[in-house]
Amino acid sequence: MADLTIRPSLKFIKAGYVLTLLVLVAAVIVHYRYLADEHPTPWLPVAAALLLIWPVKRHVQRQTVKLTIEGEKLRYETGLTSKSTRIIQLPKVQDVRAVQSLWQRMFDVGDLSIETAGENSRLIVENLDRPQQLAEQITDLAGHAPASGVS
Numbered sequence: 832m833a834d835l836t837i838r839p840s841l842k843f844i845k846a847g848y849v850l851t852l853l854v855l856v857a858a859v860i861v862h863y864r865y866l867a868d869e870h871p872t873p874w875l876p877v878a879a880a881l882l883l884i885w886p887v888k889r890h891v892q893r894q895t896v897k898l899t900i901e902g903e904k905l906r907y908e909t910g911l912t913s914k915s916t917r918i919i920q921l922p923k924v925q926d927v928r929a930v931q932s933l934w935q936r937m938f939d940v941g942d943l944s945i946e947t948a949g950e951n952s953r954l955i956v957e958n959l960d961r962p963q964q965l966a967e968q969i970t971d972l973a974g975h976a977p978a979s980g981v982s
Contacts, residue, residue, distance in 0.1 A: 835900040838896065840960045843940070847885060855882070858879035900972060903920060904918055905924070905945070905969070906918050923949070924970070924973040925946050930943075943962050
């Protein structure tokens, strides 16, 4: 099987970019249509442009989290400049749980909770696309087929 790399969803980040750009366009229109004569300094568009910090920050945070499945190992990496790596043997995975809020369910996004044997046994990765499918896939790779008839 090919390696599987999982990162948090881009859905909410893309929505943040779109919303911020709409606010920026509206600010530019309002400034040049209504405020430019009285206030030549474009303070409103500049203030609206500062809103771009939010989606850019979320985008960078997304890049700092990566879950990779390679053979019999699950590798969880976090960090941008300095890295922290946690390697879990797939056969030691005891429980995989997909948790979704109402908002996340509307966009088929959710959090994945992976429990293993030993200390520091819970690993939570937030805002993943198709969390139920990922949970089933990890469970199958770990060798723990779900019991039939259980919902």
